[in-house]
Amino acid sequence: MRLTNVMRMKTSDETLASAAAAGDADAFSALLDRHYDRIFRLAFRLTGTRAEAEDLTQDICAALPARLKAFSGRSRFSTWVYRVTVNAAHDRRRRHASRDRASSGWGDWEVERRARDAETGDRIDWLTQAMRALPDDLRDTLALVLDDMKHADAAAVLGVSEGTVSWRVSEARKHLRAMRAAEEADQ
Numbered sequence: 001m002r003l004t005n006v007m008r009m010k011t012s013d014e015t016l017a018s019a020a021a022a023g024d025a026d027a028f029s030a031l032l033d034r035h036y037d038r039i040f041r042l043a044f045r046l047t048g049t050r051a052e053a054e055d056l057t058q059d060i061c062a063a064l065p066a067r068l069k070a071f072s073g074r075s076r077f078s079t080w081v082y083r084v085t086v087n088a089a090h091d092r093r094r095r096h097a098s099r100d101r102a103s104s105g106w107g108d109w110e111v112e113r114r115a116r117d118a119e120t121g122d123r124i125d126w127l128t129q130a131m132r133a134l135p136d137d138l139r140d141t142l143a144l145v146l147d148d149m150k151h152a153d154a155a156a157v158l159g160v161s162e163g164t165v166s167w168r169v170s171e172a173r174k175h176l177r178a179m180r181a182a183e184e185a186d187q
Helices: 005-010 013-021 025-047 050-070 077-132 136-146 151-158 162-186
Strands: none
Touching: 013 025, 013 050, 013 077, 025 050, 025 077, 050 077, 077 136, 077 162, 136 151, 136 162, 151 162
């Protein structure tokens, strides 16, 4: 049954809610006309900011057509819609708190990741510089092994024995440790 404007003005909220739940857009519009400002005022008191209150009110109004089917009429419609508003505000706060906790954890993780990357970058820069000071045979051998090449494969590339590759890697490490120790002593 479609309600005329005069009938809508005299019709109870509960009757309008029942009609709106059955798909009457005019009844839904009349309910919003009656309660939008109340929902917004409560949302504003619950959120504390105009922008949050506007967002919350819009979310409630968008969800209201589907939620009206759950309105049983055991309480006044205004009481029910206030309860919907309070629950929506609580849900929003929980979502924000969860997101803030998650983003806070990600923020800490990102700071640590960047610090690790910077440290790794510093080590790579140092190693690149230090390798320039190595004799050519040690530098070539170390470059191949640092590129995840097995000693046997590096030996084939360099035309030396696998034992020679292992010895060169050991010698290169000794040189690099000595360079590091000398730098630390100078600091």
